Amino acid sequence: MKNYLIIFVISLSFTAFTHAQKIDTEKVFGGYKYTYNNELISIGDLASIIETNTDAYKLIKKGRTNRSLSGVLGFVGGGLIGWPIGTSLGGGEVNWTLAGIGAGLIAVAIPISTRSNKKINQAVELYNASINPTSSTTFKPEFKIIANGRGFGLAMNF
Template sequence: MKKHIITLFLICFAFGSSFAQNQNTTVEPEIEMKVSLLGYRFFKDGERLTWKELVKTTEAVEEANQLIKKARTQNVIANISAGVGGFMIGFPIGQKSNDYEPMWELAYIGGAILIAGFPFAIKAFNNVNKGIDNYNIAASPSTGYRFQPEMFVINNQNGIGLSLRF
């Protein structure tokens, strides 16, 4: 009777472990962000994403999507203030190089607009970083620690037994 119980246990264990190994989990590829002189570049599975595609891709994770939408708006404000401020600084410099009387007040105002855009650029960077991190954590559950004990049937000179490894 004892041999029948052990044999039944081993058969059940063999089938159970084979079914557990055959379960496929699909892992969503991570989004990568690279910062260059001209702005942000986003990549997913080797393909480049635009801001619009990034927002659409992250719709599955609400918190990440909201952070990325906010970062996109802040990035637009920072880019507009940088463009306007740069133009207003460059215009008097161009006047000076052509031997005209430069309007330095315009350059001062442009500098103030340029400096006012820095907080928006910093907030955009932080929000897009946080949003992409939140998406990557939520999309790939295998990144965190998962408790996966392993059970083995062992046979040695002392007899048959079970080994559990954590």
Template structure:
């Protein structure tokens, strides 16, 4: 009877040791980013990540994590500015539809606010794209160069423009 108990104890110890070894050998997976109409979607190992889970997943690569945190705050601020700009544009349009005297100054202010929000959204896209690419390149040592375009909004005395860098 003692031999059976000893054999069962040793068997369970070996099985638990092998199981714990299998659980710790998993390496970090690449993060996929997809741009949708209402924002970004991040996937790791087939599961969707939120912004907070994304920053937690990229803690091992400091530079990528900083870029992603910056992009998160820029994305939040751009959403707030876009909402406020749309509301300020909509007020005079509603007044015009109601056949009252619209205050077009609000629409001008709203247009400026929406442009600032658009600029921040582009910067957030560039930062999160670069952060995810940096993370994926760091965890995947066999990776080659990845295409990383940057989009910038330029303003000077001649007007506004978009610059695309490759």
């Protein structure tokens, strides 16, 4: 009876500790929100979690680089648009060429940002596929109480 109990405890602990957590993605206004263990995580934390999967890590590095580039282009473009608007509101002479250049920079930043989000989401999907959540959901042991001439027992079939 002790042997069965030990085997039962070992099998339960094995299934409890081998279950890796999935990263959840949710689309929000202006981008995506990533959660791990029901906690909101940043892109940097996401990269450190995904680091164990080399293919997913390559994708997330590309996505982070594109995200930084689009952020810089969008910031500079917004500044170049805001400067003439502020000058106009202040009553000064407006240089609309700056606003046009700023609009062009923002127009370039938007597709780069979209590509960045796609790469990061592909990395998350690749990571989630690699942790193999189907193996833990298909593992459904059957427990039976058995009795024979020797006594009662618990049988586990998987």
